[in-house]
Amino acid sequence: MKSTRSGSRGQVLDSAAEPSAAKSARQRADGRAAEDQPGQAADDEPAAATGGQPDGALAALAVQYGLRPSAQRPTIGIYLSELARRWNFIMGFATARNVAMYTEAKLGQLWQVLAPLLNAGVYFLIFGVIIKGVSRGVPDFLAFLVTGVFVFSFTQRTFISTSKVITDSLPLIRALKFPRAALPLAYVMIELQQMLLSLAVLFVLVLVEREPITWHWLLVVPAIVLLTMFNAGIGMFAARTGARVNDFAQLLPFLMRTWLYLSGVIYSIQQFVVDHSQHYGWATTLLQVNPAAVYITLVRNALLNTQRESAFGAKPYDQANCYAWAGVNRPTPVPKGWSHAVSQVKNHLPADHPLSQYGSAYCHPTVVSSHLWLLGAGWAVVALLLGFWFFWRKEVFYGRG
Amino acid sequence: MAKPSTGASATLPAPAAGTAEPTVIVDGLHVVYRVYGKGGDRGTAATALFRILGRRTRPTIREVHAIRGMSFVAYRGDAIGIIGRNGSGKSTLLRAIAGLLPPEHGTVYTICDASLLGVNAALMDDLTGERNVVLGCLAMGMTKAEIKTKYAEIVDFSGVAEFINLPMKTYSSGMGSRLRFAIAAAKDYELLLIDEALATGDAEFRVKSHARIDELRNKAGTVFLVAHDLEEVEDTCNRVIWLDRGKIVEQGEDVIAVIDRYIDASGGEKVTRDPVTRKRISAPEPD
Numbered sequence: 001m002k003s004t005r006s007g008s009r010g011q012v013l014d015s016a017a018e019p020s021a022a023k024s025a026r027q028r029a030d031g032r033a034a035e036d037q038p039g040q041a042a043d044d045e046p047a048a049a050t051g052g053q054p055d056g057a058l059a060a061l062a063v064q065y066g067l068r069p070s071a072q073r074p075t076i077g078i079y080l081s082e083l084a085r086r087w088n089f090i091m092g093f094a095t096a097r098n099v100a101m102y103t104e105a106k107l108g109q110l111w112q113v114l115a116p117l118l119n120a121g122v123y124f125l126i127f128g129v130i131i132k133g134v135s136r137g138v139p140d141f142l143a144f145l146v147t148g149v150f151v152f153s154f155t156q157r158t159f160i161s162t163s164k165v166i167t168d169s170l171p172l173i174r175a176l177k178f179p180r181a182a183l184p185l186a187y188v189m190i191e192l193q194q195m196l197l198s199l200a201v202l203f204v205l206v207l208v209e210r211e212p213i214t215w216h217w218l219l220v221v222p223a224i225v226l227l228t229m230f231n232a233g234i235g236m237f238a239a240r241t242g243a244r245v246n247d248f249a250q251l252l253p254f255l256m257r258t259w260l261y262l263s264g265v266i267y268s269i270q271q272f273v274v275d276h277s278q279h280y281g282w283a284t285t286l287l288q289v290n291p292a293a294v295y296i297t298l299v300r301n302a303l304l305n306t307q308r309e310s311a312f313g314a315k316p317y318d319q320a321n322c323y324a325w326a327g328v329n330r331p332t333p334v335p336k337g338w339s340h341a342v343s344q345v346k347n348h349l350p351a352d353h354p355l356s357q358y359g360s361a362y363c364h365p366t367v368v369s370s371h372l373w374l375l376g377a378g379w380a381v382v383a384l385l386l387g388f389w390f391f392w393r394k395e396v397f398y399g400r401g
Numbered sequence: 402m403a404k405p406s407t408g409a410s411a412t413l414p415a416p417a418a419g420t421a422e423p424t425v426i427v428d429g430l431h432v433v434y435r436v437y438g439k440g441g442d443r444g445t446a447a448t449a450l451f452r453i454l455g456r457r458t459r460p461t462i463r464e465v466h467a468i469r470g471m472s473f474v475a476y477r478g479d480a481i482g483i484i485g486r487n488g489s490g491k492s493t494l495l496r497a498i499a500g501l502l503p504p505e506h507g508t509v510y511t512i513c514d515a516s517l518l519g520v521n522a523a524l525m526d527d528l529t530g531e532r533n534v535v536l537g538c539l540a541m542g543m544t545k546a547e548i549k550t551k552y553a554e555i556v557d558f559s560g561v562a563e564f565i566n567l568p569m570k571t572y573s574s575g576m577g578s579r580l581r582f583a584i585a586a587a588k589d590y591e592l593l594l595i596d597e598a599l600a601t602g603d604a605e606f607r608v609k610s611h612a613r614i615d616e617l618r619n620k621a622g623t624v625f626l627v628a629h630d631l632e633e634v635e636d637t638c639n640r641v642i643w644l645d646r647g648k649i650v651e652q653g654e655d656v657i658a659v660i661d662r663y664i665d666a667s668g669g670e671k672v673t674r675d676p677v678t679r680k681r682i683s684a685p686e687p688d
Contacts, residue, residue: 058428058472062510070500070511082542091540103568125476172525174501177514177582178540235417344687396503 024190030139067069073395074179084177090182094189116198119153120146127266138268139306143209147303148265151296155231156256158191162235163242163249166398173399180398181391184239188232189199195224205301219302222373226380227295233383236391243398263292271310274326288367298372306358314361325359423590423611424623425475425498425515429507432468432497432647451478467493469647470507473605475640480614480624482634483658484645484663491627494644495594498625513593516541518585530556530565530572530580551587558613560606561585586613593617594625631660632681666677 040343062068074082099342128141138144162184166173169183199220207213242248264272264287274285287293300307323331324341331338367375410632468490477483479577483491498509499517505507534555538548556565559580561572586593595614609654613636618624628634634641634656650666652660657679664672671672672681 024614058426058474059508061423061474062426065480065512067423067426067510067512070509070515071503086539088545089536092536096525096528096532172540174496175517176537176540178498178542182684227609397500
């Protein structure tokens, strides 16, 4: 590092013919450069890259003619407006990638629909047919499961693909200058297109299952909008992390699988919460606040009648009905109507009585269905703002090395 | 700048003394690449474990000091050739000017965003040429209407003709770089950085691209040209910077003199010049 600057001194051969101001500026700068040894290795962000303190004659010349450091991170405002100008690029890039992804396959674009179907089929085979235990307390298990799988895979695929977006697009990054956030956002748009196709499949499936069409279906739209905002946030987080730490991509599949099992994709979180809330209240609250679980539940409540009516808090609180539904042993003090509730559940098994199907509606744990929209909006805004800020901080460094 | 010089540079417009407007100022620039993985550490599980246990921070990072202190000023209307051996920092310098590589120390000041044309700058290999044209233009910030008007011109200029509907990975390297040049040159720049982009083209394309570079320069731009083909530098540039191991060895407006000294120093084949015009009499094959 030391003594590396001396080379620039005295090697300007043709300065005699230059404008005198520039000439003296250059000579002074060379002299300064030779004396001014770089003191310490800049660790993360050298002062020059952040604008720093322009000093010396060359810097003065730059200021005089309005030149700006080329590797300077733009302010958030400028960055956002540049990004907005690239909206067509983001969408065009997403569409082109989507098309290119399946060009080698014989079935081509059909895979966009087939992939989520097969995915749901595998989970149904294992958790709906082979291991029947998880479908306990869930009416309409197939629709329940497929909704969960589709919504979760939107987040999962976004996370995994954006963690590689910078490495994938190195040639583009090194060739053209544009706000890099366009790249993770484009990948989110790719996954959104995939999600919309999955939704179409889902609508058909739900209709086949004789689910009634209601106005509640429209709530899918705001739910997906919030989920997309959330995914854009974590996508930008993953893009920076994946670009800076190569090990992240190795770790991610395991993280995602853990998240999958924690988010109630293949089992009912409601059942789980009631079973364990007496002893692990904080853990069951965390489980419900978990963003993936929030968005999955929002979409399920919008689409599936059974889910909406059995959601926590859908009916006024009734301890007897709630406990009887959850199969809790006789609580003390005994709530009003306990023996009636128990006899109803016991006499009408398996699962054809309203109480055994929708009893969870009488339970009111920490998080009930009316909280879900607030939680969903909160997660979306927080993730988007933090993710964007986190990504923008290292804008200049993407594609380095 | 206004020095009456001989040879190629005499035909180029030089800004009048005193009014020269700087477009690029490189001020004490240092660029360091960090290479992960290779070197020292053999990358086995055991060494990684010991490293983590010993709390040593990533010894596998090797630093490559690609540019070791450079300062110069480029002016409006300049065409600057950058010469030097492989690995002397030519391409790195261009990337730093384009703002694609952050400096370790020092600063590069530019009048506006620069555009870099390079052979390695493949855009999206698995997409068709057509999509590459559209996406490249969009990424440069052009509107859809602008692209519509420029599209035919770009395809025409690149000369890839009916191959435009095939994925770019099926292109020959010459076709690929022609299309990339055509895309990047579709916009008028104040600052154009060309990294060997012209080397792969055929004779006809070279003529076209030279014309385009001249046109860009006449629109009050500044052009940087990295080339191993020294004759190209002589023909196109009014200034030349000779780099070696990340430092400036020599820079000057007497392009031919600098190039001759460079050829001497690097042990290349001597060029025989006409004593009056200083044009090459028998040009050696470009390396």
